[in-house]
Amino acid sequence: MSKLLEVRNISKYYTHKDGWLPGRRICALEPLSFSLERGETLAIMGETGSGKSTIAKIIAGAEKPSSGELFINGQALDKMADQQRCRYVRMIFQDSLRSLNPQITVGKQLLEPLLFNHDGRSLEERKKRVFETLRKVGLLPEHYHFYPHMLSSGQQQRVCIARAIVLEPQIIVADEAFAALDPSIRAQIINLILDLQQDMGISFIFVTHSPEIVKHVSDKILIMHRGKMIEFGTTQALITDPQESLTATLLQADNNYKVPLHSTTKE
């Protein structure tokens, strides 16, 4: 496996503009570095407010780091134009279902990223890519003409995944994207992601509180505590020999969620 993503010394400070202490600087992330190989899945875990979403947003380009650099295949990510960057990294947000526009058909919502990405394809070629993508996420050609409210929540989540993969990115960042789903649907979506990873070689970065999801899908785990990366290593190493008590606590099994075993599980 070759190195896909390299995160070097990224940090993030926010300055409060209002409230009790305007102008006060908050350190959301102390400088941290890690790397990810092609096709690997990384899980980011930690308590509330520890900086997990901040890392996810910086990798996806939704936030700028206060310092540090990110490289993808050796190329500096922050020097890329948005159109180029979104061909490499796409994000599925916490409230991804609400990010679907209720007034636009599924097909048009999937065409949008392709139109934004001026790659010289004809409309017919783009539509062909959209139909292929619907198939990859387990939807039917007729879903192209559906509006989001005509789909179940599991199908809507598949549209969100389709929107993330339609540009064939190398990394997808999912920030607690599946937490609100019914457990059986969530298991199907997680298994879909494992299939996509095998078929398309996409690397996933998950922000999650669920040890079961982490054990099921991730190759590596990054543990955050109050803006600091306190542990980073392979899933196997952190499960069998955690160096921090917080790591052991976060990885204790939760009984609320079980992913039915799948042939491609990483366990």
Ligand SMILES: Nc1ncnc2c1ncn2[C@@H]1O[C@H](COP(=O)(O)OP(=O)(O)OP(=O)(O)O)[C@@H](O)[C@H]1O
């Ligand atoms: N836009 C912002 N302005 C000011 N402070 C922010 C902003 N975004 C995040 N923070 C602060 O940065 C810190 C890290 O936030 P972040 O959302 O990354 O944590 P998290 O680990 O993802 O938490 P959660 O699990 O609750 O989503 C928190 O103290 C948060 O209040």
